[in-house]
Amino acid sequence: MSAVKKSIVVEQLRKAQMIELLSKEKRLDNRGLMDFRPITIGIGVIEKANGSARVQVGNTQVIAGVKIEIGDPFPDTPDKGLLVVNTEVLPLASAYAEPGPPDEDAIELARVVDRGVRESHMIDLSKLVLIPGKKVLAVFVDVNVLNADGNLFDATSYATIASIATSKMPRYYINENGQIKQSDEIIPLPINGIPISVTMARIGDTLIVDPTSEEEAVMDARITLVLDEDGNLCAGQKGQPGTLTFDQVKKAMNIAKVKAKEIREIIKGEIMKDVRS
Amino acid sequence: MKELIDEKGLRIDGRRVDELRPLKIEVGVLKNADGSSYIEMGKNKIVVAVYGPKEVHPKHQALPDRSVLRCRYHMAPFSTDTRKPPQPSRREIEISKVIREALEPALILEEYPRTAIDVYLEVLQADGGSRCAGITASAVALADAGISMRDMVVACAAGKTSGQVVIDLNDVEDKEGEADMPIAIMPNLNQLTLFQLDGILTPEEFEKAFEMAINACRTIYDAQRKALMDKYFGKAEVGEE
Numbered sequence: 017m018s019a020v021k022k023s024i025v026v027e028q029l030r031k032a033q034m035i036e037l038l039s040k041e042k043r044l045d046n047r048g049l050m051d052f053r054p055i056t057i058g059i060g061v062i063e064k065a066n067g068s069a070r071v072q073v074g075n076t077q078v079i080a081g082v083k084i085e086i087g088d089p090f091p092d093t094p095d096k097g098l099l100v101v102n103t104e105v106l107p108l109a110s111a112y113a114e115p116g117p118p119d120e121d122a123i124e125l126a127r128v129v130d131r132g133v134r135e136s137h138m139i140d141l142s143k144l145v146l147i148p149g150k151k152v153l154a155v156f157v158d159v160n161v162l163n164a165d166g167n168l169f170d171a172t173s174y175a176t177i178a179s180i181a182t183s184k185m186p187r188y189y190i191n192e193n194g195q196i197k198q199s200d201e202i203i204p205l206p207i208n209g210i211p212i213s214v215t216m217a218r219i220g221d222t223l224i225v226d227p228t229s230e231e232e233a234v235m236d237a238r239i240t241l242v243l244d245e246d247g248n249l250c251a252g253q254k255g256q257p258g259t260l261t262f263d264q265v266k267k268a269m270n271i272a273k274v275k276a277k278e279i280r281e282i283i284k285g286e287i288m289k290d291v292r293s
Numbered sequence: 294m295k296e297l298i299d300e301k302g303l304r305i306d307g308r309r310v311d312e313l314r315p316l317k318i319e320v321g322v323l324k325n326a327d328g329s330s331y332i333e334m335g336k337n338k339i340v341v342a343v344y345g346p347k348e349v350h351p352k353h354q355a356l357p358d359r360s361v362l363r364c365r366y367h368m369a370p371f372s373t374d375t376r377k378p379p380q381p382s383r384r385e386i387e388i389s390k391v392i393r394e395a396l397e398p399a400l401i402l403e404e405y406p407r408t409a410i411d412v413y414l415e416v417l418q419a420d421g422g423s424r425c426a427g428i429t430a431s432a433v434a435l436a437d438a439g440i441s442m443r444d445m446v447v448a449c450a451a452g453k454t455s456g457q458v459v460i461d462l463n464d465v466e467d468k469e470g471e472a473d474m475p476i477a478i479m480p481n482l483n484q485l486t487l488f489q490l491d492g493i494l495t496p497e498e499f500e501k502a503f504e505m506a507i508n509a510c511r512t513i514y515d516a517q518r519k520a521l522m523d524k525y526f527g528k529a530e531v532g533e534e
Contacts (some may be wrong), residue, residue: 123383246495249496251491252488252489253490259486269496
C-alpha cells in the first residue's frame with residue numbers, strides 16, 4: 017500500500033463515521049458528493065523538459081515531465097511512434113510511501129493513465145515516424161507524485177495530458193545522406209483531443225468523486241472512467257477488493273459524463289493559455 | 294483496420310458475435326496443491342493452484358482479523374508468439390493485482406485470521422482473455438481447496454471489433470479490434486468484481502457490451518458448477534455428456 021495507511025481498528029471506526037456522514041450527503045472536508053477539490057495547473061514549470069505540468073487536486077500534488085527522444089519502434093508497430101508513461105510515488109509524497117522500484121499500485125496507476133492517453137488516440141503516433149521500421153520519436157512521460165492525498169489516478173492523468181498537449185520539440189528531418197537532423201523550427205506534438213479521467217469511490221452504498229486519502233483508506237471499491245473528446249469511454253478500471261452493483265457502474269458512467277465535461281473546460285483553458293503565450 | 298467480421302456476420306474463428314469459444318474446465322489437476330484447476334478457453338490453457346490457508350511468510354504481512362490473499366499471474370515464456378521473458382512484466386504485476394481484487398470479495402477471509410492464501414496462475418498458452426479465463430479457473434481452484442466463499446467469481450470480456458459489439462475476444466480480435474472490456478462478476482450476488490476497459494466504446498455500446506458480458510459470465514458459471522459437480526458428486530448424477 018504505497019501511500020495509504022491501512023490500520024484495522026482506526027479504519028473500522030473511521031468507516032462507521034464516514035458512512036454516517038455520507039448518508040447525510042456530507043464529507044469530512046464539507047464537499048458535496050459530486051464535487052472535485054480545486055484543480056490548479058501550472059504549465060511549463062520545467063524548462064529542460066519538452067513539456068511539463070504541475071497539477072494540484074486539493075492537497076494532492078503531482079508533476080509530469082515529457083521527454084521526446086529518438087528511439088526504435090516496436091517490431092509489431094513499425095509505423096508508429098512510442099508512448100511510455102511511468103509514475104513514481106516518491107518517498108516525500110506521504111509518511112507511508114517508501115523508496116524502491118514502483119510497487120503494484122504505482123504500476124497500476126501508470127498503466128491506467130497510459131491506457132487513457134493511448135486508447136483515446138490523443139497523440140497521433142503515426143506522425144512520429146522518422147524512418148519507417150527503423151527510427152521513430154519516443155514520448156516519455158514521467159510523473160512524480162509529490163504529495164499524495166488521494167485520487168492519484170486523476171491528478172496523474174491531468175498532469176500527463178497537460179504536459180503532452182503543451183510539449184514542444186524541434187522539427188526532425190532526414191537529410192540527403194539519410195541522417196536524422198533537427199531544424200530550428202519548434203513544433204508541438206500532433207494532438208487529436210484530450211481524454212479526461214474521472215475517479216469515483218464507493219463507500220458503503222454511496223459513490224463519491226475525487227476521494228481524499230482519508231476516504232481512500234475506508235473505500236470499498238474505486239472506479240476510474242476515462243472519456244474522450246466525443247464523450248465516448250476510452251479506458252476504465254475498477255480497483256480495490258470490493259464490488260460494485262451493475263447499477264452503480266451505470267451510475268458511475270453518468271457521473272463521469274458530467275464531470276469530464278466540467279474538467280475538460282478547466283484543463284483546456286490552461287492549455288490554451290499556454291498555447292497563446 | 295482489419296476486417297474481423299465477414300458479410301455473414303461471422304468472426305475470424307467462425308463464431309457469432311455472442312458466441313463463446315470452446316470451454317473446458319477440470320478440477321483437482323495438481324496433487325500437491327490444496328486446490329487446483331485447469332481451463333481451456335479457445336487456445337488459452339491455464340493451470341491454477343491454491344495453497345492455503347497457511348502460515349504467512351514474511352510474517353509482517355499477516356493480518357490479525359483475516360487471511361491475506363496473494364495472487365500471481367504469470368505467463369510461460371512459450372505461451373505467446375514471441376518468447377515472453379520469464380521475469381514478471383509490468384502487465385503481469387497489474388493483472389495479478391486486479392485478479393486478486395476480483396477474487397477477494399467472494400472469499401470469507403475472516404474465517405482464517407493470521408494466515409495466507411496463495412493463488413498461482415500459470416498461463417501455458419495465451420489467446421486473448423487470459424485474465425478472464427484465469428479468474429474463472431481460480432474461483433474453481435479456490436472452491437476445490439475448500440475455502441469458504443460467498444459466491445463463485447466468473448469472468449468474461451466483451452469488446453468491439455469491426456464496429457460490432459462481441460464477447461470473449463480472441464488474441465487477434467483483442468489486438469486488432471477497437472475495444473476490450475474484461476469484467477468479473479459474482480453471479481448469484483449480482484456484484485461486479487473486475488472491470489477494465491481498453492479502447493473506445495460509445496455510451497450505448499458500453500451498455501450493450503456490459504449486458505452481453507454479464508450474460509456470457511452466467512453461461513461460463515454453469516460450466517464452473519458442472520466441473521465441480523463432476524469431481525465431487527460423480528459425472529453420472531449431473532447427466533448429459
